[in-house]
Amino acid sequence: QVQLEQSGSELEKPGASVKVSCKASGDTLSSYGLTWVRQAPGQGLEWMGWINTNTGNPTYAQGFTGRFVFSLDTSVSTAYLQISSLKAEDTAVYYCARDIDPLHFFDPWGQGTLVTVSS
């Protein structure tokens, strides 16, 4: 049974970059897609996009182009979310989740990574 383990909390200054990891165990990363979801403090879930783990092709939702990059290292079954030029409004919990093709529901989820952007 696949499990997703995310990296720990991050505290960064505005303008810096951060890289969040999502490591799969119990199954190979290339068996499914990998989606990223943001949840700002006290807010709902916001789909950021997904990465096709067979082709490495990422798709970004509106509002998540330019500063957000999805990547993979299949040799260690790990996906990454990199955010550059961090802003205070990027403060949120970021979740990875397996994206089940072709119905595209999300299961399971990683435990979430809190990224705090503050000077």
Added chain:
Amino acid sequence: DIQMTQSPSSLSASVGDRVTITCRASQSISSYLNWYQQKAGKAPKLLIYSASSLQSGVPSRFSGSGSGTDFTLTISSLQPEDFATYYCQQSYSYSRTFGQGTKVEVK
């Protein structure tokens, strides 16, 4: 993007109550509708996929129905562990959007 609107935004209920949450899509999404439960400080958990299919391990008191633009999540008899926030999510379009959430609170 397809907009997903849940109602109500919050509700108060007691253990044993039947609870119904509605999700409406801005255009037809066939049965490409999924439901998640999120408890405070935890990651979301898949409850229902394809509008009415119960995810393995999820109690049978949870059920989903609907197609097209209108969908419903029903909890037949609310249990203490069901107090949480529930989200619908459409997977019809390339951009997969969530509803704003419905918080189920203790009455």
